Amino acid sequence: MVTAREIAQLCGVSVATVSRVFNRPATVSTTTREHVERVARELDFSPNESARALSRQRSAMVGLVWDTDHRRPGWRHPFLQDLLLGLKSALSSHGYHLLMLATSDDARDRNPGVSLADPIGYVSMTRRHHLAGLVLIDSGTDAEAFTAFAQSGLPCVALDVALAGPRATYVTSDNAAGAAEAIRHLATLGHDRIATITGPRGNAPAAARTEGYLRGLAEAGLPVREDFVVTGDFYRESGFVGMRRLLARKDPPTAVFAASDEMAVGALLAARAAGLRVPADLAVVGFDDIEVASLVDPALTTVAQDKPGFGTAAAGALLAMIDNSGAPEPVRLPTKLVVRDSCGATR
Amino acid sequence: MVTAREIAQLCGVSVATVSRVFNRPATVSTTTREHVERVARELDFSPNESARALSRQRSAMVGLVWDTDHRRPGWRHPFLQDLLLGLKSALSSHGYHLLMLATSDDARDRNPGVSLADPIGYVSMTRRHHLAGLVLIDSGTDAEAFTAFAQSGLPCVALDVALAGPRATYVTSDNAAGAAEAIRHLATLGHDRIATITGPRGNAPAAARTEGYLRGLAEAGLPVREDFVVTGDFYRESGFVGMRRLLARKDPPTAVFAASDEMAVGALLAARAAGLRVPADLAVVGFDDIEVASLVDPALTTVAQDKPGFGTAAAGALLAMIDNSGAPEPVRLPTKLVVRDSCGATR
């Protein structure tokens, strides 16, 4: 492991100069700089990040807070892989890395007597590692705790959770617009009894999708029927149950908008169980465009989210806050209606 | 941010003693230790990891090498989320964290003139951050590069790639046994013309699954037909194409074992396109038990891998190497045949 001191000796300069070459190249004369750069390259020098973080009081790492919700064990993020890839690639192009923080259950196990202000140990982790920023992925449990960070002044970007603070912002899909588009699409196809299965109460994207549903109905000049709005929890099972309830209404819906693909799949299964053909007897539209969507039969029409865009946008916002300080506007990613077979438009 | 020095002053001891309390408690008298521990807890002291890593020459972080294969852009790890959760939780219970290293394309972009010995910048990352170990997830591209690490003496655990070295080992499913079980199951159901669609050449799990296929045939007393082995690449499309080719044989197979669920789904689609009913005319068995498997119609019988087990086993092996030095035996996780509808056993 070659150090800056060795480079300095070989070049006949001081360590300070070597350090400057890498941090403030403009303050070093061209000849010296090029000499140091050449020698450093030859010896494959790369600065020790621990030392750098120690003296700068800030590391080149961004924390990732993500955990399963222990209250809902089967839950998976619909597109974690794409998100991570986008995040990683955007961060790394600016020299940052992602540190996955162990939290929640993990930390609780190790450290039973945690403080209230930092119930899951994130804050302490953040300080210990001098993290440059934090990416917060909502798992349903920790959303309340997120605000503690947002207030702390550390650059924070949350995904799908509204977050405000001196250096906090968030990234989310334009859920309302996406849902409204789905409803308009169904209306265009001639449906006038359109129901919805919503996400869980208290979940921001779920609320926005419901709002979009209502807006879409209004735009299409359709009345709102309260008995056409049933609450789900994003899981498949709740889509199944919700659909069954909807089908039991008098004048049952001819179309349903599920606030997640998982629930849409559940609705599909419920329709099949009730002897209905999709899309002939019932049109179904989902939200997310998870991998399964194109695989079920009939293939699911759905509102696609910009999966890698989440990562890229989060990284962008975070880097902006790290450099400039000050919170950028929340990012609202556009969605895209992917028309497949379950809505009946493709026949 | 409270430091060890402040704790020391408050307790009337030296920093060295404070440090010892946390690192070698046995060498400190009980009274002193308890005093320091109490004060530290009250002030919410936690040691600065950068400083600690710097002086110890080793950080409490484990690097995660994972990347998409840029030659196969659509590829997703079949169960990255479970794996990460298992890994994270097992590592964190020993105080380690996961650092996602940006590699491959990312690094290449930033650093065009990389060395041959470290084509993708992992080694340099590892040194810079004083990583305690490395978890290597095969993306298909980098497997060759992995051996470089294995030789370096740094604790390394690879997933699904055979890796050997002074402190290197790997975790994989018992692919051969799983495949053999699938074949025996099909044979038990009366099939005697069982084909397979393999994974890509050069991929270790793929090879093991083919080996298991052959072993299964042998155990069932069935002959091997070379025209019943077609090569795929784990992607759905190749399952579709492979199945079409198999169905074109004279005496086409009545059952097919696909080395991945994705390919099994492709095979399902090909069978449907050819007007065959599954499982009546053709039995299909896959491998992995990805989420989609239970959703397709008919639901896919498949060889399930122990998804969180991968993470836990990898973490266990890594921690053992970090503590003891010396490479533990490779871990071969048992698989489990999940019988659903596509094999015809459930009618």
Place this chain on the structure above:
DNA sequence: GCTAGGAATGTAACCGGTTACAGCTGTGAC
């Protein structure tokens, strides 16, 4: 009573960078 030896603790030198400050040199203005 004296000493060997172990236990507990302190001292200070690291680990490998960053950066405030000071010093040196050379140029142009007066």
Place this chain on the structure above:
DNA sequence: GTCACAGCTGTAACCGGTTACATTCCTAGC
């Protein structure tokens, strides 16, 4: 010729821990 100032570089004090070694104190053995 002197001086102000800009440009470049070196010195040394950090950052916050860890740990080899030295020191002190106490007890057991003779």
